[in-house]
Amino acid sequence: xxxxxxxxxxxxxxxxxxxxxxxxxxxxxxxxxxxxxxxxxxxxxxxxxxxxxxxxxxxxxxxxxxxxxxxxxxxxxxxxxxxxxxxxxxxxxxxxxxxxxxxxxxxxxxxxxxxxxxxxxxxxxxxxxxxxxxxxxxxxxxxxxxxxxxxxxxxxxxxxxxxxxxxxxxxxxxxxxxxxxxxxxxxxxxxxxxxxxxxxxx
Ligand code: 5GP
Numbered sequence: 592x593x594x595x596x597x598x599x600x601x602x603x604x605x606x607x608x609x610x611x612x613x614x615x616x617x618x619x620x621x622x623x624x625x626x627x628x629x630x631x632x633x634x635x636x637x638x639x640x641x642x643x644x645x646x647x648x649x650x651x652x653x654x655x656x657x658x659x660x661x662x663x664x665x666x667x668x669x670x671x672x673x674x675x676x677x678x679x680x681x682x683x684x685x686x687x688x689x690x691x692x693x694x695x696x697x698x699x700x701x702x703x704x705x706x707x708x709x710x711x712x713x714x715x716x717x718x719x720x721x722x723x724x725x726x727x728x729x730x731x732x733x734x735x736x737x738x739x740x741x742x743x744x745x746x747x748x749x750x751x752x753x754x755x756x757x758x759x760x761x762x763x764x765x766x767x768x769x770x771x772x773x774x775x776x777x778x779x780x781x782x783x784x785x786x787x788x789x790x791x792x793x
Contacts, residue, residue: 595623595686597678597704598772599697599752602712603742605723607758609638611712612691614765619772623681625690628654631669642691661703664695667737671696687772694748701751710771711752713785715759716792717743746789750782757785 602608616622628644630651646654651670654660663672673690681688690700700707714720720742724735749755754771758764770776779785 592685595682595684595688597682597700597707598687598689599700599707599709600689600691600712600768601694601697601709601745601752602758603714603720603745604738605720605727605742606712606714607723607761607764608691608712609642610761611756611758611764611768612689613638614761615689615768615772618765618769619687621686622772623677623686623688625673625678625688627671627673627690627692628660629669629671631671661690662692662696662699664693664699666693666695667734667741673700689772694745697748697752708754708771709752710754710756710768711749712764712768713746713749713755713757713789714742715757716789718792743790746786749786752782753778755779755782755785757789 600608600612612624616624626642626644628646628651630646630648633639633645648670651672654672654674655663659675660672661675661678663670671693673692673696678688678690697709701709714723721739724738754776756764756767767776
């Protein structure tokens with residue numbers, strides 16, 4: 592049996608990557624999703640339970656010590672990491688797996704697993720990103736500003752991803768990601784131009 596592939600989905604807070612991921616899993620139900628561990632406090636939204644196992648700092652540090660994490664990163668003061676065992680089992684069993692992680696985690700995985708395919712979900716502009724975050728109202732103002740600052744840093748990292756998908760119309764973004772996972776789209780050549788446009792349409 593051939594092995595499965597690992598797909599990495601990243602994008603700044605407010606890029607809509609959660610909505611894209613949900614749409615992708617509806618269309619590709621055989622795809623496996625990696626549940627991350629995080630030390631962040633739960634936001635008390637039911638959809639978060641599909642995404643995270645909330646752990647203490649001690650538990651997280653234990654997982655690092657026992658080499659249980661494929662990658663991990665600190666983001667806005669909290670730790671996030673991808674548990675290694677389920678991913679290895681699924682890939683060996685021939686399943687494709689999707690991880691939703693930040694740009695630091697993507698770099699770590701890309702260095703270890705050259706065959707991993709990375710996809711960056713891009714907001715149409717910084718102005719749209721700010722509006723989406725303000726509408727979401729899940730964060731205090733200072734956290735929101737911090738996340739926007741992070742977003743600029745993350746968008747600049749999109750250049751090292753295999754694909755950039757602009758999430759302007761959700762259905763189209765979902766279809767693009769499904770086609771990438773199905774191997775139907777060639778790798779993007781135009782990444783620097785896309786990044787320039789997004790950062791300068793603030
Ligand atoms: P949030 O707090 O908004 O749920 O997530 C903050 C950031 O952490 C997002 O960019 C999200 O993709 C990223 N993230 C979620 N899980 C992981 C993980 O397991 N590892 C890494 N490196 N980043 C993650």
